[in-house]
Every structure is written in structure tokens, then in C-alpha cells.
Amino acid sequence: MSDAIVRLSNLTLSYGKTVAVPDLDLEIVEGELIALLGPSGCGKTTTMRAIAGLLTPASGKVEIDGRDVTRLAANKRGIGLVFQSYALFPHLSAFENVAFGLRLKRMPEEEIRARTQAGIATVGLTGFETRKPAEMSGGQQQRLALARSLVMEPKVLLLDEPLSNLDARLRLEMRTELQRVQKDTGVTMVFVTHDQAEALALADRVVLMKDGKIEQLGTPNELYAQPATAFAADFMGFENIFHVEGGELVSKAGRLPLGFDTKAPILAWRPASVPVGKGPHKGQVLASSFAGAHREYVLDSALGPIKADAPIETSEFPIGESVAFDLPRETVRSLTA
Amino acid sequence: MKNLSTWIILGLTLTFLIGPFIIIILAGASAGESLAFPPDGLSLKWYLKVFTIESFRDSFMLSMFLAIFGTLAALLLGIPAAYALNRYNLPGDETIRTIVAAPIIVPGIIVGLALLRYLVVPLDFTVTMALFMAHTALVLPYAVRVVSSSLNNLRADMEEAAVLLGCTRFQAFVKVVLPNIRGGVLAAFILGFVTSFNQVPVSLFLSGPGVKTLPIDMLAYMEITYDPSVAALSALLAFMSLAIVFVAERLLGFSRYV
Numbered sequence: 001m002s003d004a005i006v007r008l009s010n011l012t013l014s015y016g017k018t019v020a021v022p023d024l025d026l027e028i029v030e031g032e033l034i035a036l037l038g039p040s041g042c043g044k045t046t047t048m049r050a051i052a053g054l055l056t057p058a059s060g061k062v063e064i065d066g067r068d069v070t071r072l073a074a075n076k077r078g079i080g081l082v083f084q085s086y087a088l089f090p091h092l093s094a095f096e097n098v099a100f101g102l103r104l105k106r107m108p109e110e111e112i113r114a115r116t117q118a119g120i121a122t123v124g125l126t127g128f129e130t131r132k133p134a135e136m137s138g139g140q141q142q143r144l145a146l147a148r149s150l151v152m153e154p155k156v157l158l159l160d161e162p163l164s165n166l167d168a169r170l171r172l173e174m175r176t177e178l179q180r181v182q183k184d185t186g187v188t189m190v191f192v193t194h195d196q197a198e199a200l201a202l203a204d205r206v207v208l209m210k211d212g213k214i215e216q217l218g219t220p221n222e223l224y225a226q227p228a229t230a231f232a233a234d235f236m237g238f239e240n241i242f243h244v245e246g247g248e249l250v251s252k253a254g255r256l257p258l259g260f261d262t263k264a265p266i267l268a269w270r271p272a273s274v275p276v277g278k279g280p281h282k283g284q285v286l287a288s289s290f291a292g293a294h295r296e297y298v299l300d301s302a303l304g305p306i307k308a309d310a311p312i313e314t315s316e317f318p319i320g321e322s323v324a325f326d327l328p329r330e331t332v333r334s335l336t337a
Numbered sequence: 338m339k340n341l342s343t344w345i346i347l348g349l350t351l352t353f354l355i356g357p358f359i360i361i362i363l364a365g366a367s368a369g370e371s372l373a374f375p376p377d378g379l380s381l382k383w384y385l386k387v388f389t390i391e392s393f394r395d396s397f398m399l400s401m402f403l404a405i406f407g408t409l410a411a412l413l414l415g416i417p418a419a420y421a422l423n424r425y426n427l428p429g430d431e432t433i434r435t436i437v438a439a440p441i442i443v444p445g446i447i448v449g450l451a452l453l454r455y456l457v458v459p460l461d462f463t464v465t466m467a468l469f470m471a472h473t474a475l476v477l478p479y480a481v482r483v484v485s486s487s488l489n490n491l492r493a494d495m496e497e498a499a500v501l502l503g504c505t506r507f508q509a510f511v512k513v514v515l516p517n518i519r520g521g522v523l524a525a526f527i528l529g530f531v532t533s534f535n536q537v538p539v540s541l542f543l544s545g546p547g548v549k550t551l552p553i554d555m556l557a558y559m560e561i562t563y564d565p566s567v568a569a570l571s572a573l574l575a576f577m578s579l580a581i582v583f584v585a586e587r588l589l590g591f592s593r594y595v
Contacts, residue, residue, distance in 0.1 A: 087498035091516040101502030
């Protein structure tokens with residue numbers, strides 16, 4: 001691909017003797033919004049820091065815009081980073097925070113003013129110029145940090161867990177805001193998150209990482225509908241995941257005969273794909289909780305707990321009762337290890 | 338009963354803390370010719386006489402010079418030291434912290450003797466130079482300690498943010514770290530200044546003919562002339578220290594840093 005704005009090849013990243021990311025290859029396309037998704041310790045933040053130049057790779061290559069920047073200092077890479085803690089400068093006003101990078105470029109004062117004002121307007125903070133960061137709300141600080149990076153017109157904008165410090169309502173608002181800013185400016189955005197819902201909602205492509213390696217890379221739709229591995233399926237909400245041995249499903253708790261033939265070593269079902277009240281298997285209701293459009297059941301089966309969501313219209317099963325359920329062929333997802 | 342004992346403890350504490358100070362003020366305000374308490378009548382003549390004693394003027398200037406420049410030098414060494422100890426996981430940084438704190442732990446009289454024996458005598462250092470070094474070393478632990486505590490409150494990612502906006506590491510330090518530890522640096526300066534100015538044991542060995550810090554000069558003066566001017570000067574110096582600390586507390590909540 002020639003339009004890769006960031007290309008990581010054979011990248012190995014380590015802290016002292018601990019290898020956090022072994023041999024990573026990744027291409028990020030210009031103008032896309034890409035999410036690095038994974039549990040804590042999966043190497044997503046480490047990878048982001050290596051792109052920014054805050055971490056020197058043990059080996060491998062980082063290319064930005066076709067240029068090898070592996071040995072280039074962080075302050076010369078033209079990359080923006082919005083920190084999880086925002087890392088605003090507490091001694092400077094909102095205006096001076098945004099103007100900080102422009103002043104370093106020794107631009108004429110009028111241009112600094114114009115660009116800073118425009119940047120502040122982009123994130124909807126006009127009128128807050130003279131405030132200190134401590135006098136602003138979390139959401140406003142987040143916007144300010146975004147503006148501070150955006151005015152530098154970075155080739156790539158990195159965002160570290162951009163929504164994790166916001167409350168639920170603000171998070172939704174900031175999500176839309178990030179998408180709008182990305183569309184308006186066309187900047188390539190790479191954001192790091194451990195929240196699969198956030199990654200799927202925002203990103204054009206999602207890089208799912210595990211133990212420093214890419215587990216699966218694809219569009220949100222691909223990842224959600226077709227996770228390839230047990231890890232990916234687990235991350236995407238397949239809560240019933242079982243190994244297959246000799247025509248039977250196997251778990252630590254026991255075995256259950258499988259009603260169909262498969263070559264896959266692992267099978268998985270979402271709770272919503274497990275019908276309750278009919279089917280060849282039996283399970284005792286362990287827990288039952290109301291969730292709006294459906295009711296979430298936990299059934300104690302021969303395989304241990306099975307998660308099943310029943311539409312709210314179906315009759316309710318009390319806790320302790322034995323009910324039938326099915327693990328049907330139609331909704332199964334075949335996985336590799 | 339409990340109330341009574343509380344008052345007694347409070348009374349004793351205040352007596353021992355503030356009592357000597359009051360005695361000194363009154364002893365200096367004596368109308369008599371020799372140092373005594375209670376004073377023989379009241380007058381301000383000794384307070385005025387202090388300003389006419391030439392030796393005090395010279396030693397005051399020397400003490401001021403040492404307190405200001407010694408403390409500045411200590412900050413110049415101490416700020417980078419505190420920064421390095423805070424930001425980098427240095428091998429043996431606990432040992433380094435202990436060594437930096439040594440001038441507080443080692444008795445000043447030994448530091449003074451050591452500097453005299455190994456710098457002034459064999460290497461021909463001037464007494465002023467040795468005094469300057471001694472005062473710098475003495476203030477350094479305070480500088481490192483106070484600056485460290487304000488660096489602790491400053492997140493490291495702020496510097497990384499500055500670097501990604503185009504700063505070199507050094508620029509990030511000057512533009513982002515320094516302005517945010519300004520209060521701590523000022524507090525360290527004041528603490529260092531007062532420590533250096535009132536310092537006796539280290540300076541004791543390092544005073545030569547014509548080169549004396551003010552406290553040493555006062556000691557020498559008292560050995561010859563037993564008049565109330567020393568008490569008057571002590572009271573004035575105590576007021577000066579108080580004024581500095583008071584202003585610092587007002588301006589930046591000094592006690593927060595110490």
C-alpha cells in the first residue's frame with residue numbers, strides 16, 4: 001500500500017528486558033480513524049508511544065509519510081498526542097496552551113492568534129480563552145488538549161484512551177465530536193482504548209491486540225460479526241465459548257453433545273443467540289436480570305454457566321427452575337485457538 | 338483537669354519558644370552599659386549603635402553575600418539533581434539522596450574543619466571561597482528536598498506533551514517544569530537563605546582575619562565587649578528572618594513546601 005501514512009515494520013518494543021511488543025507490522029492509511037484495542041498490558045499504548053517517538057524501538061522501523069523516522073526525535077516528527085490525563089500546562093491560559101506549539105515555530109503573532117482562535121473554535125471553546133485548565137471541566141479540558149494538538153496540523157493525531165476520564169453522557173458527546181473533528185480536518189487519527197464498544201463505534205478499522213501482537217485487524221463490522229479467535233470473540237461479546245472434542249462441547253465443568261458436525265476446534269455463541277425455553281439441553285436458572293428489551297439469564301448446564309438473553313415477550317423463568325435451551329448451528333461462530 | 342494540663346503544656350511551650358526571643362529584645366533595649374536581664378532602664382541606643390559598628394557592617398555584607406549566592410548556587414545544583422532523582426530510575430538513587438543529605442547529618446563543625454584542613458590550608462583556597470562552598474553544600478540538601486517535593490506533584494506527561502508540540506527536552510524543562518515548580522524553588526531559596534545566614538558551626542573554622550560571617554563576628558565581639566548591642570543585633574536579625582518567612586507565607590503558602 002502506497003498511501004500508508006504510518007508504517008510499522010518488524011517493530012520490537014521493550015522496557016528493559018521485558019518485551020512488550022515483539023515484531024509488529026502495521027499500516028495506517030491516510031485519513032482513517034483507527035483504534036488500537038485490547039486489554040491493559042496488550043501493548044497498545046506502547047505501540048502508540050513508539051509512533052510518537054517517546055519510546056525508541058529495540059528493533060524494527062517506524063515510517064511516517066514514507067520517511068524512516070525510527071531514530072528521529074519526538075519533537076521533529078510532526079505527530080500530535082492527546083494524553084489520557086490531557087497533560088495541559090496548568091500555568092498557562094487556555095489560549096496559551098493552544099498557542100504553545102505555534103510559538104515554538106516562531107510564527108508571526110497575527111498568525112498565531114488567528115490559528116489559535118480557529119483551533120479553539122473548532123472544539124467549541126470560544127469564550128474560554130483566558131481560563132486556566134484548572135478552571136475548566138473535564139470535557140472542556142479534553143477539548144482543549146485536542147485543540148492544542150490540532151493547531152499543529154499533525155500528520156497523525158494519537159489519542160490515548162480519549163474518553164476514559166469522562167462520564168457516560170459526555171463520552172457519547174465527545175465520540176460524536178471526535179468523529180466530526182476528524183471529518184472536518186481530515187487528520188489521520190489513531191486512538192488507544194480498552195473499550196470495545198468505543199472502538200467499534202468510532203473507528204474505521206480496529207486493531208485488536210493481545211500480548212503485543214495483532215490478534216485481528218478489520219472493520220468494526222468484520223470484528224463484531226466474524227471474530228477469528230476465542231480471544232477476539234470474547235472481546236466482542238461472545239460469552240459462551242467452548243472447545244470441541246469428538247462431537248462434544250467441552251468445558252472445565254463437563255461435556256455436552258453437539259447436535260451437528262464441525263471441523264472448528266472452538267465454537268462460540270452470543271447470549272442473544274441462545275434460545276431459552278426450547279431445545280435439546282437442560283439448565284437450571286442461576287440468575288435472571290431485566291435489561292430493557294431482553295432478560296439476561298445465567299443457566300447452570302453440564303458445561304457450567306451459559307449466558308442467554310431472552311426477548312422480554314417470552315414468559316419469565318424463575319430462579320431455580322430447570323429450563324430447556326439450545327446451542328443452535330444457525331448462530332454459531334467457528335473459531336481458531 | 339484535662340483542661341488545666343493542656344494550658345500548662347501550652348504555657349510552657351510558648352515560654353520556651355518565645356521567651357528567649359522576648360528576653361533578647363528587652364536586653365537589647367537596655368539603657369545600661371552591660372548585657373543584663375532585666376535591663377537597667379529602657380532605651381533604643383544599642384539598637385542604633387549596632388549600625389555604627391563597622392565590623393558588623395562588613396560581616397553582615399559577607400553573610401548576605403553567602404546567603405544569597407550560596408543559596409543560588411545550591412539551587413543551580415539542586416534543581417537538576419532533584420529533577421534527575423525524580424524523573425529517572427537511577428541506579429543507587431537512594432544512596433545519592435543520602436549523600437546529598439549528608440551536610441545536614443554530619444556535624445557542621447566537622448564540615449568546617451574538613452574544609453579548612455583539606456581545601457584552605459593545602460590548596461590555598463581563600464577563606465571566602467571556602468565559606469561559599471561550605472554554605473552551598475549546607476543549603477543543597479534543603480534545595481533538593483523542597484524542589485523534589487514540588488516535582489513530585491508534577492506529572493511527567495506534561496513534559497512529553499511539550500516535546501510533542503516541538504520542544505527539546507531542555508525547552509520543555511524551562512517552559513513547562515520550571516514555571517510549575519516556581520513556588521517550591523522560591524520556598525527552597527528562602528529556607529536556604531535563612532539556614533545559611535544563621536549558620537555558625539561550619540563558619541567557625543573558616544573565619545580568618547577580616548573575613549567573618551555575622552554570627553561569628555557577634556561571638557567574637559561578645560568575647561571582648563559585653564554590651565547590649567549583640568542582643569539588639571540578634572533581635573534585629575530575628576525580625577528580619579521573621580519578616581522573610583511571613584512574606585513568603587503570605588505570597589505562596591511557604592509552609593506547604595517545607
